[in-house]
Amino acid sequence: MIGFGSVRWIKIAILCAILAVLPFVVDATLGRAWVRIIDVALLFVMLALGLNIVVGFAGLLDLGYIAFFAVGAYAYALLASPQFGIHGSFLLLLPLGALVAAVFGVVLGAPTLKLRGDYLAIVTLGFGEIIRIFLNNLNRPVNITNGPQGITLIDPLQFAGISLSKTYTLGPLTFAPVHNYYFVFLLCAAAAIFLSLRLENSRIGRAWIAIREDELAASAMGINTRNVKLLAFAMGATFGGIAGGLFASFQGFISPESFTLLDSIMVLCMVVLGGMGNVGGVVLGALLLTALPEALRYIGPLQQQWLGRVFIDPSDLRMLLFGLALALMMLFRPAGLWPSRIRQRELVPEIPIAGR
Amino acid sequence: MDIFVQQLVNGLLLGSIYALVALGYTMVYGILGLINFAHGDIVMVGALVALSVVYAFAGSALPVAVVLIIATMAATVVCVALGLIIERGAYRPLRRAPRLAPLITAIGVSILLQYSAALVWGKQYIAMPEIVKPARYELAGATITSTQAFIFMLACAIMAALLWFVKASRMGRAMRATEQNPDVAGLMGVDTTRVIAFTFGLGASIGAIAGVMVVLYYGQGHYFMGFMLGLKAFTAAVLGGIGNIPGAMLGGLLLGIIESLASGYIGDFTGGVFGSNYRDVFAFLVLVGVLMLRPSGLMGVRSGDRA
Numbered sequence: 023m024i025g026f027g028s029v030r031w032i033k034i035a036i037l038c039a040i041l042a043v044l045p046f047v048v049d050a051t052l053g054r055a056w057v058r059i060i061d062v063a064l065l066f067v068m069l070a071l072g073l074n075i076v077v078g079f080a081g082l083l084d085l086g087y088i089a090f091f092a093v094g095a096y097a098y099a100l101l102a103s104p105q106f107g108i109h110g111s112f113l114l115l116l117p118l119g120a121l122v123a124a125v126f127g128v129v130l131g132a133p134t135l136k137l138r139g140d141y142l143a144i145v146t147l148g149f150g151e152i153i154r155i156f157l158n159n160l161n162r163p164v165n166i167t168n169g170p171q172g173i174t175l176i177d178p179l180q181f182a183g184i185s186l187s188k189t190y191t192l193g194p195l196t197f198a199p200v201h202n203y204y205f206v207f208l209l210c211a212a213a214a215i216f217l218s219l220r221l222e223n224s225r226i227g228r229a230w231i232a233i234r235e236d237e238l239a240a241s242a243m244g245i246n247t248r249n250v251k252l253l254a255f256a257m258g259a260t261f262g263g264i265a266g267g268l269f270a271s272f273q274g275f276i277s278p279e280s281f282t283l284l285d286s287i288m289v290l291c292m293v294v295l296g297g298m299g300n301v302g303g304v305v306l307g308a309l310l311l312t313a314l315p316e317a318l319r320y321i322g323p324l325q326q327q328w329l330g331r332v333f334i335d336p337s338d339l340r341m342l343l344f345g346l347a348l349a350l351m352m353l354f355r356p357a358g359l360w361p362s363r364i365r366q367r368e369l370v371p372e373i374p375i376a377g378r
Numbered sequence: 379m380d381i382f383v384q385q386l387v388n389g390l391l392l393g394s395i396y397a398l399v400a401l402g403y404t405m406v407y408g409i410l411g412l413i414n415f416a417h418g419d420i421v422m423v424g425a426l427v428a429l430s431v432v433y434a435f436a437g438s439a440l441p442v443a444v445v446l447i448i449a450t451m452a453a454t455v456v457c458v459a460l461g462l463i464i465e466r467g468a469y470r471p472l473r474r475a476p477r478l479a480p481l482i483t484a485i486g487v488s489i490l491l492q493y494s495a496a497l498v499w500g501k502q503y504i505a506m507p508e509i510v511k512p513a514r515y516e517l518a519g520a521t522i523t524s525t526q527a528f529i530f531m532l533a534c535a536i537m538a539a540l541l542w543f544v545k546a547s548r549m550g551r552a553m554r555a556t557e558q559n560p561d562v563a564g565l566m567g568v569d570t571t572r573v574i575a576f577t578f579g580l581g582a583s584i585g586a587i588a589g590v591m592v593v594l595y596y597g598q599g600h601y602f603m604g605f606m607l608g609l610k611a612f613t614a615a616v617l618g619g620i621g622n623i624p625g626a627m628l629g630g631l632l633l634g635i636i637e638s639l640a641s642g643y644i645g646d647f648t649g650g651v652f653g654s655n656y657r658d659v660f661a662f663l664v665l666v667g668v669l670m671l672r673p674s675g676l677m678g679v680r681s682g683d684r685a
Contacts, residue, residue, distance in 0.1 A: 083481050133670040140413045141616075141669055143481055147415075148609055148662040159655050283605070287489055294482055334497060341493040348486025349468055352479045 045204045046195060056316075057200040061272065063312035064207035065265050070292040070308040071214045071301065072261025077290065078299035079227060080254035081234030082131075083143040086150025087289050090259040092157065092281035093126050094119035094266025096167065099276050102177040105168060112179050116267045123263025124256040131255035135248050150286050157278040172277025179206060179271045187274070203272050210268060214261060218301045221257075230254050231299070284341060291344045294351050297358025306360055315340050380519040385642040386635060387520045393634020394533035395595065398588035399611035400618070400626040401540065402581030408557045408621035409577050412469065415484040418608015419491035420460055420582050424453035424589030425599045426499050429506060436507045445509065446590070453586040460491075461582030465575055488604075495601040506597045529591045536584060537627050544623060553577060557621065606658055610637075613665040619678020628676060637661060 045057045069091060076084045097119035101110045130149050134142040161169030178187035178199070186202040221227045229250045232240035241247045270276050288311060296307025318336040325334070334342075351358065402417045431449035438445075468487050472480045512523035544550035555563035556573045564570045592607065593599050610633060618629025641657035668675060 077478075081478055083478060085485060133666050137669060137673050140411075140477070140481060141673075143485075144413060144609070144612055144616075145666060145669065148613075148665060151606070151609070152659055152662050155656065155658055159653075287485070290482070290485070298478075338493050338496055338501075341489060342497070345486045345489030345491075345493060349483045349490065350486075352475075352483040352486070353468070353471055356475065356479050 041208060045201050049198075049201070054198065054200060057198075057204060059312065059316055061200055061203050061207055063309050064204070064211045065269055065272070066289065066292060066312050067211045067305050067308040068207075068214045068261055068265040068268075069289050070296070070304045071211075071218045072258045072265065073289050074218065074258075074293050074299065074301070074304045075221065075230070075261065076254055076258035077293050078304065079222065079230040079234065080251060081230075082251065082254065083140075084146045084255075084258065085143050085290065086146035086148070086153075086283075086286055087258070087262060088281045088283075088286040089146075089150045089153040090123040090127060090262030091266040091269065091285075092153055092278075093123045093259075094263030095270040095276050095280075096157065096173075096266075097122050097263070098267035098270040099173040099176045100166070102271070103173050104175050105173050109177055111181075112177075112267070112271060113181070116264055119267040120260045120263040123259040123266070127255040127259030128252050131252055135251045135255075147283075150281075150283055154278045154281055157281070167278075170278060172275060172279070173270075174275045176270050176274045176276065178274065179203075179268075186271075207268065207272075210264070215301060215305065218304075222299075222301065226250065226253065234299075287341075287344055287348075291347055295347055295359060297360045300358065300360055303358050303360035307358070314343070381642065382639075383518050384520040385638045387517065387522055387526075389635035389638030390631060391526050391530050391595065391634070392638060393614075393631035394530050395588050395591050395630075396607075396611050396614045396634050397627045397630025398533055398536060398584050398591070399607060400614040400630045401537075401623065402585045403608075403612050404615040404618070404620055404623060404626040405553075405577050405581050407615070408623075409553065409560070409574055410469070410473070410480075412480050413484060413612065414469075414578075414581075415481075415608065416464055416487040416491055417581065417585060418604035418606075418611065419488050419495070420457050420464075420604070421585040421589040421592070421607060422599070422601065422604030423460060423491060423495060424457040424582075424586035425593045425603065426495060426504065426589075426601070427456045427586075428453040428590045428593055429504050429599045430499070432507060432509065436509060442509050446594075450587060450590045453590055454583045457582040457586035457589070458579045461578040461585075462575055465578040469578075470571070470574075488608075492601055492604065499599075499601060501601060504599045506593055506599075510594070525594055529594060532587070533591065536587065540580075540584070541624065549573070549576060610658075610661040613661045613668075616665060616673075616675055617668050619675025622675065622677045625675055625677035632676075633661060633664060636664060 045060065048056050048060065069087070072090070073084060073087045076082050076087070098112070098115045100106060101108050101115050101118070102112070103109075130145060131142065134145050157167045158170050160167040161171075167173070178185050180186065184190075186206065187199045189199065190197040190202075222231075229240065229245045232243065232245060233247055233250060237247055269280075273280075292307035292311045293304050294307070295311065296305065297303025315336070318340055321334075321336050321339060355361075399418065399421055402420070403414060406412060406414045406417070428449040431452045432445060435445045435448065440448075464487055468483050469480055472483060510525055512525040515522050515524070515527070544553060552563070552568045552573045553576070555566065555568050556570050560570045563573075592603070611630065614629035614633040615626045616629070617633055618625025618627065620626075637657060637660045640660045641654040644652050644656060645654065
């Protein structure tokens with residue numbers, strides 16, 4: 023699989039060079055807002071890769087994935103903001119957020135793992151909403167989450183006197199906060215991609231795929247299906263938790279409104295659209311679907327111009343498209359835009375479909 | 379004590395609505411083994427259609443009962459059509475596909491319905507015009523309105539009719555046969571495709587009536603109302619034993635009572651730390667509890683159906 027041909031290294035070097043200059047080129051051509059969009063896209067790459075472990079590798083449908091993102095974000099925000107007057111280091115808080123998210127993942131997955139996967143879907147769906155109810159209401163009698171107002175003034179990532187929320191100049195280059203975060207997020211996303219690729223071909227990854235394909239056969243082959251499924255859940259939640267911490271530090275402000283069902287659906291859409299189980303496809307899906315709302319933004323004024331008034335709000339249109347995409351993808355291209363080879367074999371039925 | 383009786387009455391009422399919605403989940407799950415996520419949203423569409431009809435007739439001289447009957451019929455027609463279209467378009471092609479595919483399709487259809495409704499009816503809460511002026515009765519210390527009494531009795535009548543239908547009618551027998559084994563039922567001459575479509579239609583029509591009841595009960599409708607309602611109804615179905623029709627009824631009533639009592643007393647028990655704003659949490663706790671302790675539900679049969 024991994025060759026050490028020099029061509030491969032040259033390709034990697036070129037890719038790194040492109041990614042290194044990308045924010046500056048985008049900044050100069052499209053404007054700083056687009057650098058920010060790329061930052062968010064990288065966060066979603068991490069999130070989608072985390073969900074891909076659960077849905078793509080292990081074949082368990084998680085409909086409340088954003089809850090782990092929320093847990094990570096709040097873990098960071100509470101311990102690095104004036105909310106409690108604690109200002110922890112991110113070196114400690116990011117792993118902590120990941121750990122807390124993983125614990126939530128295990129606690130949530132445990133009751134359903136003996137049952138059919140459908141139950142997991144509904145439990146996670148419920149959990150995604152419940153966590154928001156708690157975040158919204160835990161401002162009384164003791165103010166923990168500050169309720170619907172959310173937590174503000176969250177510390178940026180800072181290390182050895184360098185704060186990512188400050189602007190630095192290095193020769194001709196200006197490193198605005200969005201640039202700083204770009205490089206951190208790029209590093210994290212690259213780590214997530216690398217981890218996902220390595221996991222896929224590892225003993226655990228193969229166990230996940232075996233469970234996805236046929237749980238009974240997998241357990242007959244000596245796989246402890248319960249533990250391996252829990253591990254998938256914990257691992258997916260970990261990705262979400264870390265992405266959440268990064269999100270909190272990047273935004274400086276979080277509120278329960280950032281973690282709704284629709285966000286869970288969006289991440290699921292990224293995984294499904296790109297190609298469940300295929301790391302490249304998932305990354306593609308995440309990038310595409312982060313850019314989509316920006317493209318849809320032009321729809322509002324266009325309607326105004328052509329039809330005289332705004333008939334459909336761009337954000338509603340986005341959700342309509344997501345719903346349509348989920349259903350249509352499953353009907354016509356179940357393995358995604360960029361399918362994984364094994365997954366394609368599984369999701370495209372060999373038996374001719376009855377009842378047409 | 380009065381509060382207890384009142385909460386019990388409220389719970390029974392709410393529970394009877396949950397039970398009706400839960401029937402839609404449990405019948406489809408029993409036959410196809412599919413969680414039809416879109417069912418809650420079908421109920422929502424029914425509720426909003428009924429509201430629109432009531433608004434259209436609000437100024438007319440027609441008696442209230444006639445308006446409500448027209449509204450219910452309109453909601454039923456729309457919901458049954460929706461249910462059949464969804465079954466035909468989204469689920470039937472995936473009947474032999476791996477389990478994950480119809481689940482993802484179902485959630486997609488659910489989102490699609492929600493935002494189509496937002497497009498048609500807008501995102502604000504739609505209040506029910508005050509055409510119904512119910513009488514109030516005192517019942518063992520609890521107050522109950524005539525509307526509420528009517529909702530409860532109608533729900534019970536529908537459930538009784540459904541039980542009879544599934545047990546005694548030819549179609550009901552075909553439904554039970556398909557549930558036990560679709561392939562063998564097909565060999566015995568049951569048109570399983572038709573039976574499945576019929577089940578969707580039946581679930582949707584009961585859902586439509588439940589939607590009208592929700593509107594009457596809460597006095598308002600909203601494009602997102604199907605989500606929590608669906609989640610709770612599914613919990614009710616699991617509590618009773620999914621796939622089991624009497625189970626869904628029992629589960630619905632129990633869940634309504636649990637929710638009502640819990641949210642009524644949580645403030646007292648926790649010294650005001652938690653309030654009734656946590657009411658939606660209880661259904662979820664019940665769901666997790668049932669899945670951990672007795673996944674087959676109260677009336678379900680333990681099955682070896684795992685993977």
